[in-house]
Amino acid sequence: MDARIRLFDGQHRQAGIREVLDILPDIRHHSVTVMLTENLPVETRQQFFADINGNASKPSAAINIAYDQTNVIGQIVKRAIMNNPVLAEKVDFERNTVSTRNGNKWVSFKSLHDATERFSTYVADGVPRKRTEQEISSVWDAWVKFTGLNDTCGFTYGEYNQEWLTFTSVMVNAFGFAVKQLLEEMTVSDLTERLECMGDKKNLAARESYFVYANWADSCVSRETGKIIATTKGQRAAAEYLVKAIRSVNYNF
DSSP states (O other): OOOOOOOOOOHHHHHHHHHHHOOSSOOTTTTOOOOOOSOHHHHHHHHHHHHHHSSSOOOHHHHHHOOTTOOOHHHHHHHHHHTSSHHHHHSSSSSSOOOOOHHHHOOHHHHHHHHHHHHEEEEEEEEEEOOOHHHHHHHHHHHHHHHHHHGGOOOOOOHTTTTTTSHHHHHHHHHHEEEEEEETTSSHHHHHHHHHHHHHGGGGHHHHHTTGGGGTTTTOTTTTTTBOOOOOHHHHHHHHHHHHHHTTTSSSS
């Protein structure tokens, strides 16, 4: 046999075989099925990952969505991220939530995906329609400026997150609800223009004050504990504040 076989991501199978050998040293009459493929493109290998893990041991939803080529919204959001240098650097594709353990990552891919699902469809003249990829990308490009994700140099996420909730999952999802509501009364172009205007550097102080935890008490932050209220109800309550601010093109309550 003259072949080079490269195996990847086999740590779970390796651990399982070791456990079996500890329990049953003689495995001569047992077999393990292995499927080998040759020269598959990365997209196909990613789809294998999504299909297998989506039906067996569950990896994080974030990486499964990112790899799943059949998830249309997931692939659109992934392309939007990769086409924006700030998002490409700051988005974590592997974990569902961002924490101090995520290195230099500030935003969860799953949060961006879930928020996009909030506004990716709409009804016009009684007919269900879908937002275009360009529209979705333009919203997230404008969100980068609206939130100041492009102005986070000099901070670690751990330091930033102690005072501001801007990039938490609840706030990203709240933005998705807010966008859905605002697009019922304005165009995507009007919305992105407002977001970019608010994201101007002259509004830096107002933006920093706006996203402080204390301002969101009784919406998506518990007044008693100061902790995030990670529920859909909390997301919707926060969305109402975002809608008011974006309508007025001013970081206010």
